[in-house]
Amino acid sequence: MAMTDQRAGEDFLLLADPYRRELLAHCYRMLGSVHDAEDLVQETYLRAWRSYHGFEGRSSLRTWLYRIATNVCLNALDSRSRRPLPTGLGAPSTDPEAPLVEQGEVPWLEPLPDAMIHADATDPATIVGGRESIRLALTAALQHLPPRQRAVLVLRDVLKLRAAEVADVLDTSTAAVNSSLQRARAQLEQAGLTEDDIVEPTEQPQRELLDRYVHALETKDIAAIIELFTADAVWEMPPFIGWYQTPEHIGRLIDTQCPAGPGELRLLPTAANGQPAFAMYIRTADGSWEAFQLQVLTLTAGGISHVTAFLDLSLFTTFGMPSTLPADEQVVTPAALTP
Numbered sequence: 001m002a003m004t005d006q007r008a009g010e011d012f013l014l015l016a017d018p019y020r021r022e023l024l025a026h027c028y029r030m031l032g033s034v035h036d037a038e039d040l041v042q043e044t045y046l047r048a049w050r051s052y053h054g055f056e057g058r059s060s061l062r063t064w065l066y067r068i069a070t071n072v073c074l075n076a077l078d079s080r081s082r083r084p085l086p087t088g089l090g091a092p093s094t095d096p097e098a099p100l101v102e103q104g105e106v107p108w109l110e111p112l113p114d115a116m117i118h119a120d121a122t123d124p125a126t127i128v129g130g131r132e133s134i135r136l137a138l139t140a141a142l143q144h145l146p147p148r149q150r151a152v153l154v155l156r157d158v159l160k161l162r163a164a165e166v167a168d169v170l171d172t173s174t175a176a177v178n179s180s181l182q183r184a185r186a187q188l189e190q191a192g193l194t195e196d197d198i199v200e201p202t203e204q205p206q207r208e209l210l211d212r213y214v215h216a217l218e219t220k221d222i223a224a225i226i227e228l229f230t231a232d233a234v235w236e237m238p239p240f241i242g243w244y245q246t247p248e249h250i251g252r253l254i255d256t257q258c259p260a261g262p263g264e265l266r267l268l269p270t271a272a273n274g275q276p277a278f279a280m281y282i283r284t285a286d287g288s289w290e291a292f293q294l295q296v297l298t299l300t301a302g303g304i305s306h307v308t309a310f311l312d313l314s315l316f317t318t319f320g321m322p323s324t325l326p327a328d329e330q331v332v333t334p335a336a337l338t339p
Contacts, residue, residue: 012052023069025117029154030073032083032109032143044069067169070151077147083109085140086236086243093242096253100240108238111296113319114271133158136273141188153184206299220262226251230305237309270319272296279321287327291316
């Protein structure tokens with residue numbers, strides 16, 4: 001009996017392990033936190049391993065795992081607050097030179113390193129589809145939905161499960177799933193969420209745009225920075241609750257609120273939520289560099305439309321980026337984080 005249980009456990013691990021990355025993405029969409037998502041994936045696998053002997057194969061193993069993961073997430077959300085970004089809390093700030101107001105007690109939305117969920121995929125359509133489903137704007141919008149509506153929207157529109165499958169996952173009726181999905185879609189539509197004009201950062205114009213952005217910030221060339229943004233561009237930086245719209249306001253914010261002068265910032269590339277991102281370092285008195293911000297950018301054909309600058313320095317560890325850089329030494333971008 002013990003040998004049978006051991007073999008069943010080995011079979012489970014072999015069959016279930018390929019779903020680990022997509023389950024991490026699922027839990028992240030639900031919770032808005034990388035660290036919470038990692039914990040809940042572990043709990044999902046532990047629960048699934050313990051009950052695998054009772055898995056009868058009436059649904060696919062993937063659907064069964066999503067059922068466990070979704071209910072683990074819903075249970076967790078009973079005791080957790082939603083994770084917003086500053087843009088979800090009110091109107092934009094009108095004075096970029098006003099003192100910044102910090103709210104460290106708010107559980108802010110966290111960015112997700114691409115390396116944690118994208119394996120060595122070779123199908124461009126699969127890669128792009130995966131990126132679209134974890135965009136920072138979509139993840140932030142999901143946090144404003146009630147947990148069960150959030151689950152229905154993700155299971156139906158992101159994972160493309162049939163309504164009957166979602167009903168089975170959530171132990172409800174197909175009619176209830178369809179009704180919940182309709183309400184969730186309407187709420188996202190009211191939020192004005194659209195990905196239609198977002199472009200991938202792989203084409204030459206976008207790569208050149210990112211190079212110009214790095215150079216403009218590192219030299220603190222405010223006029224050049226302003227030119228890179230779209231007319232309705234947004235800049236936000238949790239844990240500060242203010243957010244800023246239009247290139248002119250963003251330029252004034254950087255000019256007056258950023259403590260670094262020309263030549264005192266350094267940006268290293270990374271990737272988050274299927275979007276270009278940068279780990280930013282600020283020069284210290286001894287000439288070395290210390291972690292300052294982790295920025296996630298949204299690109300459109302017209303320029304940069306959104307920058308979310310996270311000041312949570314623990315994210316550098318999450319992204320596999322060093323917390324400090326030596327003075328006057330050639331910088332080598334660290335290897336991507338692999339879980």
